[in-house]
Amino acid sequence: MVKKSKKENREKLPFRLNLLFFIMFIMFSLLILQLGVVQILKGEAFQKEIDRTIRDTTKVPVPRGKIYDSDHKLVVGNTPLYAITYTPAKGLQAEERLKVAKKLASLISMKTNKISERDKKEYFYLKNKKKVVKRLSEKEKEKLDDTEEYNLALERITDKEISNFSDQEKKIIAIKKELDKAYSLTPHIIKNEDVSPEEYARVSENLNDLPGINAIADWDREYPFKETFQNLVGNITSEKQGIPKDKQEQFMTRGYSRNDRVGISGLEEYYEDVLRGRKEVIQYTTTKDGTTVGSEIVVEGEAGKDLVLTINxxxxxxxxxxxxxxxxxxxxxxxxxxxxxxxxxxxxxxxxxxxxxxxxxxxxxxxxxxxxxxxxxxxxxxxxxxxxxxxxxxxxxxxxxxxxxxxxxxxxxxxxxxxxxxxxxxxxxxxxxxxxxxxxxxxxxxxxxxxxxxxxxxxxxxxxxxxxxxxxxxxxxxxxxxxxxxxxxxxxxxxxxxxxxxxxxxxxxxxxxxxxxxxxxxxxxxxxxxxxxxxxxxxxxxxxxxxxxxxxxxxxxxxxxxxxxxxxxxxxxxxxxxxxxxxxxxxxxxxxxxxxxxxxxxxxxxxxxxxxxxxxxxxxxxxxxxxxxxxxxxxxxxxxxxxxxxxxxxxxxxxxxxxxxxxxxxxxxxxxxxxxxxxxxxxxxxxxxxx
Missing domain, CATH: 3.40.710.10 (DD-peptidase/beta-lactamase superfamily)
Incomplete structure (x- = not known):
């Protein structure tokens, strides 16, 4: 067997190194090319994906369980109602809610008898912010925090400036007042009384232009036997009332939201856990500006379970x-x-x-x-x-x-x-x-x-x-x-x-x-x-x-x-x-x-x-x-x-x-x-x- 010389071995080593370097060069070139494609051709699409917030979920209420007597006659049922709800995204500013209120005011009627003087001033402030803020001196601003500055600015708005709002503007104020009550990612009822089929249809057709707004079929309790046995059946809270303040912690640890209706007396209270049902859980994906770009039902809703009484x-x-x-x-x-x-x-x-x-x-x-x-x-x-x-x-x-x-x-x-x-x-x-x-x-x-x-x-x-x-x-x-x-x-x-x-x-x-x-x-x-x-x-x-x-x-x-x-x-x-x-x-x-x-x-x-x-x-x-x-x-x-x-x-x-x-x-x-x-x-x- 003929042995290779040391010189021949030394000559082959640079060739192998050069081959390895060449392969690495090709790989890095491909990687740079791919990064270029991502940055130049698909950068905008991927940037939107990056700008998305984490996925959040919201829970949609379901009809409460019914109550029947021993002969299976309905004692307490649910009357279907149309309702307009608002589910705000995180960090939404007052100006954004005002835009939603303006659009919604063109589609539905709204009672305006409960708007206050402060509600009117807040509306005027949003419409004339620069003008109102100029009424505060720099010395005043230095001494005040943001809340104090805002309240002082409202005080500087005169009665005359808020005295001539049109009926349409009053409607916008009333709607915005309800929008302001909503918690992030929690549906809040804006209107569930006297919502006509026409209003329901108009809102449904314009949901794309109304971020956070939804038109749903809500419900209210009905009593076919009227007052008979009703005081023992008990009561539930209204959507606007929500969970009583002294019981909020107790209920919210069990997965409730503040504005959920709950039994507060009688059988409605005692059997709350079975009457409440299982809420529908929807997962939303939104951009940083609050725009919803996707939603998915992750838990199907189920109406509450029904009670059959021993009472005839x-x-x-x-x-x-x-x-x-x-x-x-x-x-x-x-x-x-x-x-x-x-x-x-x-x-x-x-x-x-x-x-x-x-x-x-x-x-x-x-x-x-x-x-x-x-x-x-x-x-x-x-x-x-x-x-x-x-x-x-x-x-x-x-x-x-x-x-x-x-x-x-x-x-x-x-x-x-x-x-x-x-x-x-x-x-x-x-x-x-x-x-x-x-x-x-x-x-x-x-x-x-x-x-x-x-x-x-x-x-x-x-x-x-x-x-x-x-x-x-x-x-x-x-x-x-x-x-x-x-x-x-x-x-x-x-x-x-x-x-x-x-x-x-x-x-x-x-x-x-x-x-x-x-x-x-x-x-x-x-x-x-x-x-x-x-x-x-x-x-x-x-x-x-x-x-x-x-x-x-x-x-x-x-x-x-x-x-x-x-x-x-x-x-x-x-x-x-x-x-x-x-x-x-x-x-x-x-x-x-x-x-x-x-x-x-x-x-x-x-x-x-x-x-x-x-x-x-x-x-x-x-x-x-x-x-x-x-x-x-x-x-x-x-x-x-x-x-x-x-x-x-x-x-x-x-x-x-x-x-x-x-x-x-x-x-x-x-x-x-x-x-x-x-x-x-x-x-x-x-x-x-x-x-």
Missing amino acids: MEFQKKVDNILRDELKKTIQKHPYQHRYLTDAIAVVMNPKTGELLAVSGQTYDREKNKFIDTGYKALHDAHLPGSAIKGATVLAGYESGVIVPGQVFNDQTITIKGSPPKGSYSNLGPVNDYLALRRSSNVYMFYIALKMGGENRYPFPNGSGARFDLAAWDKMRSYFQQFGLGAKTRIDYPYESIGVIGKKPFNPGLLMDYAIGQFDNYTTLQLVQYVSTIANDGYRVRPHLVKEIRNPSMTDDRLGSVYRSQGTEVLNRVDMDLSYIKRVQEGFRQVYNEPRGTAVNYFGTAKYRKYKAAGKTGTAENAYYVDGEMKANTENLSLVGYAPYDDPEMAFAIIVPHTGIATGKHPINFTIGQGILDAYFETFKQEKKQQ
């Missing part, structure tokens, strides 16, 4: 009318005697499922001679219930061991030292637990309270002091709370009262008052949960107003698929033997159906026996106060019940506060109860026949 609106209307009619009859019959009577409240519920079938409150406005729908009072207003709660007292007596089933006490007036005499409406003589409920014996309940407090003497020696253990208060209240008396019912609603719970004084007489419903105050909703728990063999279920949440429907003739069902929720089983509850159920049956039962005259007739109703009556003394001053002694009339007593499917509670006091009883609580039973079986039995 036909039955609800009947209950409302019953309360109004009976209030009117009672007040007209004895106007002076019932001068403090204004309200009647009733709640009807399925005791097994907790479905609320009707929630009604009616208030008579004497000055205007009209009725106001105040159904919220069933959840908010607490009243002394009287003897209606004696079922809980008897059960507390059983479970605490101070009485046994069949226990007999002699119903005679009891006098405790230092307290006025306490008795029933008359001395009833010996009564057992059944008779105590049937005839509404106060004395029987007094002995339960005394014994729970540690007083074991029987008969009680009138005139002496009673032994009393303060722990009896907590003990009896704990039993009552198992039925929902003095506790939250847990209804699906933003607010409910737990009633008015009095202080527990070291006084056996007041515990005796508590035992007959003359101390703590309860809502009508609490009373219906209490009687439902007895009807339901001791199971306390959560009352609810919404039966189902449905996905938005694609058509108007049918509801969407079920998103979530609100099933029966058992809150607790009362800590009492079932045999005890059965005895109270029998006592309640006797109240409505057996001789000398306190409700037998109204529910023991042939007409009402067919409903097989059971329950308890109540009357509570209740002084009427105005500004802390007692004006009169009045009564609260109450009634709780359920039917049929052998297989309950409905339970009801009625409170009529501040009736007049008379030797004869006012039957308004009974006549309302009769009307509710008639309406229930007429409405729901007819439905079952049709099915």
